[in-house]
Amino acid sequence: MYLLVASLLRVQVASIVILSMVTFSYQNPAEALFQGAGRIALYNNLFVNTEGVGRAINIMPHEGRRPETVDIFHNTVVASDLGIGIWDTRPEDRQWVAANAVFARRPIHGGMRAWNITGKLADAEKYLNAPLARIGVLDLYPRSGRLEVADIPIGALIEYEDADKDFNGWARWAGFVGAYTGSGENPGWQLGIARWPSPGGRPSPRPDSAR
Secondary structure, three states, rough: OEEEEEEEEEEEOOEEEEEEEEEEOOOOOOOOOOEEEEEEEEEEEEEEEEEOEEEEEEOEOOOOOOOEEEEOOOOEEEEOEEHHHHHHOOOOOEEEEEEEEEEEOOOEEEEEOOOOOOHHHHHHHEEEEEEEOOOOOOOEOOOOOOOOOOOOOOOOOOOOOOOOOOOOEOOOOOOOOOOOOOOOOOOOOOOOOOOOOOHHHHOOOOOHHHO
């Protein structure tokens, strides 16, 4: 089974720019959930692939084009094999992997890394509410106090469109790793095989109880 619920997935073929944010990708036993080359920005996404090949994000050469400028940040990744992989790059190109929460046998391969929280697949349950549950119960929201890194600068990762918002569409606070800002009970959308529940692809404003 493979599920992709997207608020924005933009591909600009001429210059090979892929801008992907606010997607929920779930289970593809045959290949990685996201594969790409060229210039890529991938942020504010949720990935779960614990079946078959168990790979989430694979950035590698394709049809003669290598990975170029690659920015992968503020994603939450749960995979049985590979979390984030960047392969066969050139020294002059930047590949930046930052502020992700990644739980897999091989959490991250390649790229310059900062502020990530990583672990094995089994470790995901220590950090996320219900990361190994079936769809409908699956909950990738952080457990209280578990996905925070004090030294993430609030403005370090917001040069892209809506990068200052989290998966739920709310303004980011300094210090949170992964696709969500906040911890405890998720006040936003319950992950499922459905599109965003509100017009415009965004949930209702964050309640005060989520602060």
